Amino acid sequence: MVANNGDAFLVVDVGDTETKAALVRRENGVYRLIGTGEAETTLDAPELDVTIGISRSVESLSGGRLLGKDGPEGVKLLCSSSNGGGLYMMVSGVTSMISGESAQRAALGAGAHLVGIFSKDDPRPEYRLIETMRETRPDMFLLAGGTDGGAFNQVLEMASIIKNADIKPRFGASYKLPVIYAGNVEAREEVAEKLTELYATRAVDNVRPVIERENLGPAKEAIYDSYMEHVLTHSPGYERLAGWVDSPILPTQAAIGKMLYTYAERRKANLLAVNVGGSTTDIYSVYRGVFNRSLNAELGLTYGAMNVLKTVGIERIERWLPEAIEERKIRNIIGNLMVQQLEKFSADERRIIGALAREAIRLGAEEHKKLASRLKGINIRRTIADTFSQSLEPTYLDMGDTPIIIGMGAAFNGSLGDSTTLLLDSLEPLYLTELYIDRAGLIPHAGMLLGEAPEAAFSILTGETLQRLGTCLTPYGKGEGEAIRIKLMRQDGNTIDKSINFGEIDVLPILDGETCKIEATSGKGLSLGKGKEKRLEATVTGGVLGLIIDARGRPLTIPDKKDTIKKWAEALPPSGTETR
Amino acid sequence: MAVENKIIIRKTRRLPTFGEVLVKQGEIIREDTIIARGRVRNPELVELRVDQRLGVDPYNLSGYMLKAVGDAVKKEEIIALRRSFFGKSTKVCRSPIDGTIEIFSKSSGKVLIRGDPLPVEVKAHIPGKVTELLPREGAVLECKGSIVRGAIGLGGETHGFLENLVDAPDEVLTNGLIDKTHSGKVIVGGAVATLEALRKAASVGAAAVVVGGVDEKDLTELLGYELGFGVTGQERIGLTLVVTEGFGANPMNPEAFQLFKEHRSGLACVDGTTQIRARMLRPEVIIPF
Structure with missing residues (x-):
């Protein structure tokens, strides 16, 4: 093994089916992602050695010879694994x-x-x-x-x-x-x-x-x-791999959890993240410095698709579809998501996957509420004051105090607009929330870097993989007519005045990373803060979609009318604006 | 869906426990030959609160026990006895089953009795030759043939003679095509089997149905519950089902359809066992030559 000075890291996540490598190197004092490479995980006969897949994933990376017969050369190797489930x-x-x-x-x-x-x-x-x-x-x-x-x-x-x-x-x-x-x-x-x-x-x-x-x-x-x-x-090849790595091999979900916790701590903000994959739905949260993760096994978009149907029933899938599809067809598509590993999807399949994802996240969030709670068994004396306080709420999960939401996994591989409405529909963020997705799927890699080079971890997280979809403003309650009147003052001096009616989703065009002041007032029956405030003044940061206004109120009522569902699904542009 | 034509098929047939292997190296076997026989742990485990039956403190129970961990007991046999009032009052605890004392907890006063081991045997499933013996466990068998691997199946291993009931891979298998003569047969359909056809096949005693597709809703009706996970093999629907392509109407892969047609009336060894995630095990139809 060639010695290295900590300037270069080869970070590898071994998944069930795919091994993904990332090369991170310090250049001019700043850590940069040099490239990523992917290969099939090699844990099935005839290739029963995890290091074969790792070597292949590294081969496509530029940056010279990184892995030799005896392990990494000139780089530190960090590894996480989720193989075998x-x-x-x-x-x-x-x-x-x-x-x-x-x-x-x-x-x-x-x-x-x-x-x-x-x-x-x-x-x-x-x-x-x-x-x-x-x-x-x-x-x-x-x-x-x-x-x-x-x-x-x-x-x-x-x-x-x-x-x-x-x-x-x-x-x-x-x-x-x-x-x-x-x-x-x-x-x-x-x-x-x-x-x-x-x-x-x-x-x-x-x-x-x-x-x-x-x-x-x-x-x-x-x-x-x-x-x-x-x-x-x-597992085959891991003994060899253990001799190559510079720190213990972590479970992939642990690397994700470490990164999300550290990010929330650095931002000094509560955070909620969802990871919807083929077979599981993970929810991570950090509220007031307390980290929690919950897992809904066998609820996902491929292997877990039929189990979502079994758990929620056909009606809850149908309600999210913008156009009616015959029940038999929906059921057959869901069955085939499980039994056929499809690589391309038809429009109907994509819509049904979106519906399954919404229900999987909703179920996951319900489950998470039970676990992300104050410690049970403590004797609490309630006072009159507690009646008006949140301090004794049974769960930490509070959408009105969740400024950061992150979507991860296969469910967020669609258009930016679809990813955004998926987060809005399933988690129902409230008041002001920044919405992100893990665009490059490198949060586990960033998490692995935390122990060795925290700056590199944050550089990968914020610079390479987290994509800000936008800040979302959502009022609480039910209304009619004008729901929100907003005045947005851009840094170039331009001002946008807009009125959004109840039940609509709209977007105001500000650039990704641009900060703007907003003044918003809510309509009858709606509020913009926990104290039932009708007026909100804040500084917000734009995302690739701009500033999103979700004026559908909370809790979200899902209409029977397919026209409305279709309007919601098409309310946001599929792709973003330019980055500031 | 995959078709492997004219290949050497090897099957390892192993007991879930140690037992006696009944075949010899090189022996020619039939699909229903018993390869090995043994006895497996009985899942029936009976819990007895012996302390309560005898009215003693759990920590003093040892002195009243007539049987120890590992002892065999018969149904109604006394396992603990307490005499008091100079032998005038007797309390006993009897075993409700034939079995063995598995656990005796001095802290809780509980005794767990496991039922006698259950006999188990493993059959060849395919005809062929014994190529390797696995001492006390089973054997490796070999035959020449073709395999059709499907998308999902229900039910376990079975075999029968192939009966093609449709002329083209895109035809529908309906109940009108099935009658009593199909008892014990492996019925081959086309693009989809109706719920009524599947029910009729089960009612006439067909061994299996192999078809391109089936509606998920019909499968749910047939099972009586939503499948949920892609792990099958233990279902009791009266036959084994192999869906070669997927849910809905899916014309059967022409290569597979042709293979079944060519081997009409020939033996087919069918297994509906599916484990989509855990081990990527797909249902299969073996046609030995």
């Missing part, structure tokens, strides 16, 4: 709503795909829990439970159940399943005594040391370490 984890706690939920947050936050959640208060009989643990072979188990000095026997009982289950890991019985214990510190020895013979156990700090506080960091780090040491090494 990612990291499959089971979690357990003493109570499902307290330690069980903290364990879930730790596992999901570390990028895992949850395949089993257990607790002592689980209504299923013990033998069913054992059966489920045995049948669902995970990659790793996270056992939590009890505050430090708190519940002891219940933790040991849960450990006994795990022992009796004798769970075998997903990739074979030739190695021990990693079990991370992150519960009551006083039960560590007894838990280890029970589990060490059957499992590769390790103990870390409690995820819930006291009822009022969560401590997810050590459990997440232990998950990353075990993922590298015990899980990835059983």
Whole structure:
């Protein structure tokens, strides 16, 4: 391996089907993306070695020889992976709503795909829990439970159940399943005594040391370490790859989460991001500095398409279609999205994919609300003042206080206008919100760079992959006639006055990156702030589509009339304006 | 959809557990030859609160147990007994099933009894020759033939003689084309099978239907529920279904249609098992020569 001085990074994400490499190099003191390359992931016979796909993805990159027989040459190699569907984890706690939920947050936050959640208060009989643990072979188990000095026997009982289950890991019985214990510190020895013979156990700090506080960091780090040491090494070629990389291989979703959290912290703003892929829908959020991730497995646009239909029913798909399509045809198209891996889509297929994406995100957001919540189990005394405050709301998710929304994944591969209406329809942003998409699909790569070169990470994130669609202004409530009157003052001195009627979506032409002052007033029944303000003065930043006004009110009522749905779908231009 | 014509087909036939292999190296076997036989763990697990039945504290239960973990028990056999009042009062706990004591929890007073292992066997599924023995597990079989891999299927392994009921790949398979003579047959349709045709095929006892397409709505009706995931093979719809192209009316791939036509009345070994995501396993029709 040729030494490098940290000026050049080869950053690779190994997906289920595609391996994507990015070369980032510092030139004149500034990190730049030199190029990206893609190749098929090589984890199926006859090419059973992940490094083959990595080498191919790197071959198309200019910048000289980057990978040799013994690994990277003159660059630092960073890698994330989601092959085989990612990291499959089971979690357990003493109570499902307290330690069980903290364990879930730790596992999901570390990028895992949850395949089993257990607790002592689980209504299923013990033998069913054992059966489920045995049948669902995970990659790793996270056992939590009890505050430090708190519940002891219940933790040991849960450990006994795990022992009796004798769970075998997903990739074979030739190695021990990693079990991370992150519960009551006083039960560590007894838990280890029970589990060490059957499992590769390790103990870390409690995820819930006291009822009022969560401590997810050590459990997440232990998950990353075990993922590298015990899980990835059983996939072909990963042992070799482990010798090439300069830092641990992360689950892809963990790299995304790290980047989004750091971005929200740097912007000092709440953030909500959705990632809709072929088989899963991920939601990430950062509210008041608290990071959460939730995952709706098997809800997606290809492998997960029929499951979206099964979950929401045909009517909820039909309601988003701008033109009526016969039910049998809709069902057949959705079925074929699952069974045929189509590369090109007809107009009807695209419309149905849009409808599926809207419902997948809506379901994902509902699920996310449950997890992104204040810690349960804390005794709260309510006062009269609390009646008027948001502080005791059961979920952090608050669309009226979400200034940044990001769309990621296959659902956002369409036109800019379609991506924007998808975010508006599915998440219903409120008041002022900046809408972005992950245009180049490089958020995981930026996340991997964070630990080594934060400036490079932000350079890739903001300069190469995040595309600002526009700032969106949306009033709350229901109205009629004029919904918003807006005066926009551009930097060149020009002023735009516009009135938008209730039920319409419109766009004001400002340049991407241009900041403008706006003065807006809302019509009858509508407000522009949490205090039911009718008037708003703000400075906004334009995106590729300009400044978007969504005057359909909130909560969004989806009309029966196809004409209106069609008007909404066509309200925004497919492509953007020039960049400032 | 894929057609592999005139190839060597290898199938590994393995028990889900260790058992006895019943065939020999080099032996010529039929599609219904039993390759190996064994016994698998019984999923039935009965939980007994023995502490409550005996009225004792869980931590004192050990002294009343007559059976230990690993012991075999018969139905109605006493597994724990408590005598009190100088033997005048007796409380017992009996096993409700034939099985083995699997778990005894001293902390909860629970005993879990697993039912006796269930017999299981694996058949050849294809005719051919045993080319390799897998000690205690099964064998690798080989035959010459062609394979048609479909888009999605329902139901598991079956076999029967091919019966082409349409003349062209774009024709519709209707219930009027099916009768009692198709019992045990592998029916080949064209572009789509109607719901009524699928029901009729099941009612006359057809082994399988192979067709270009089927409406998703009809599939839901047939199953009685929305499929959801692309993981199939365990459905009980009275036959095995292989959809070669996809949902809706899709003329069957001409190469596949021609292959079925050429082998009319010949043996077809069909498997509807599909795992679209997990292992990319597609349903298949094997035509051995």
